[in-house]
Amino acid sequence: GEDVEQSLFLSVREGDSSVINCTYTDSSSTYLYWYKQEPGAGLQLLTYIFSNMDMKQDQRLTVLLNKKDKHLSLRIADTQTGDSAIYFCAESKAGNTPLVFGKGTRLSVIA
Amino acid sequence: NAGVTQTPKFRVLKTGQSMTLLCAQDMNHEYMYWYRQDPGMGLRLIHYSVGEGTTAKGEVPDGYNVSRLKKQNFLLGLESAAPSQTSVYFCASSLGGRKQETQYFGPGTRLLVL
Numbered sequence: 001g002e003d004v005e006q007s008l009f010l011s012v013r014e015g016d017s018s019v020i021n022c023t024y025t026d027s028s029s030t031y032l033y034w035y036k037q038e039p040g041a042g043l044q045l046l047t048y049i050f051s052n053m054d055m056k057q058d059q060r061l062t063v064l065l066n067k068k069d070k071h072l073s074l075r076i077a078d079t080q081t082g083d084s085a086i087y088f089c090a091e092s093k094a095g096n097t098p099l100v101f102g103k104g105t106r107l108s109v110i111a
Numbered sequence: 112n113a114g115v116t117q118t119p120k121f122r123v124l125k126t127g128q129s130m131t132l133l134c135a136q137d138m139n140h141e142y143m144y145w146y147r148q149d150p151g152m153g154l155r156l157i158h159y160s161v162g163e164g165t166t167a168k169g170e171v172p173d174g175y176n177v178s179r180l181k182k183q184n185f186l187l188g189l190e191s192a193a194p195s196q197t198s199v200y201f202c203a204s205s206l207g208g209r210k211q212e213t214q215y216f217g218p219g220t221r222l223l224v225l
Contacts, residue, residue, distance in 0.1 A: 030210045030211075031210060031211050031212075042115070042216030042218050044216065045214070092210065092211075098156055103152065
């Protein structure tokens with residue numbers, strides 16, 4: 001199966017919270033990442049979490065990590081239209097190997 | 112700093128033609144990557160480099176070649192373009208050699224092969 005899995009689409013109303021989920025398979029992953037891709041642009045790092053942490057909060061963003069279930073989530077509070085984008089989950093593998101990305105979740109924010 | 116730049120931004124090729132995509136970074140990063148992005152497929156790694164003069168295959172290397180003659184540049188070549196290579200190509204770079212590796216992406220090159 002896929003190394004990193006995400007649902008492809010999510011639609012929320014402006015002002016609501018968005019939760020984007022991701023599952024990964026490599027228990028040795030040391031860091032997990034969330035990247036954002038706006039239309040017509042490259043990916044930009046949003047945040048990352050070290051594998052020995054359960055939660056990381058950064059303003060409107062909350063990352064939750066359940067290492068036992070290999071489940072990562074990104075919560076965006078008070079979602080705005082500017083949050084409409086594709087969000088990629090990625091994991092780092094052991095050694096100097098490249099990140100493994102999920103297929104991305106397209107978030108649509110309805111005004 | 113310009114970060115990661117890609118040339119060209121957009122290109123149309125005929126089947127069988129060749130071309131080279133250029134990626135340049137001014138952050139003194141050791142590692143560089145080439146990805147392609149297709150609808151519903153996410154990002155797929157084509158080739159990467161962990162230092163000047165080195166290259167390695169990624170998930171989908173067939174039909175592409177790369178070179179890293181200078182640390183700041185990573186070139187992606189298509190010797191004989193095929194319609195299946197129609198895609199958006201992204202270059203990225205990272206410091207390298209650390210457990211926490213943030214990748215910095217270029218703006219992408221949109222390639223259409225007719």
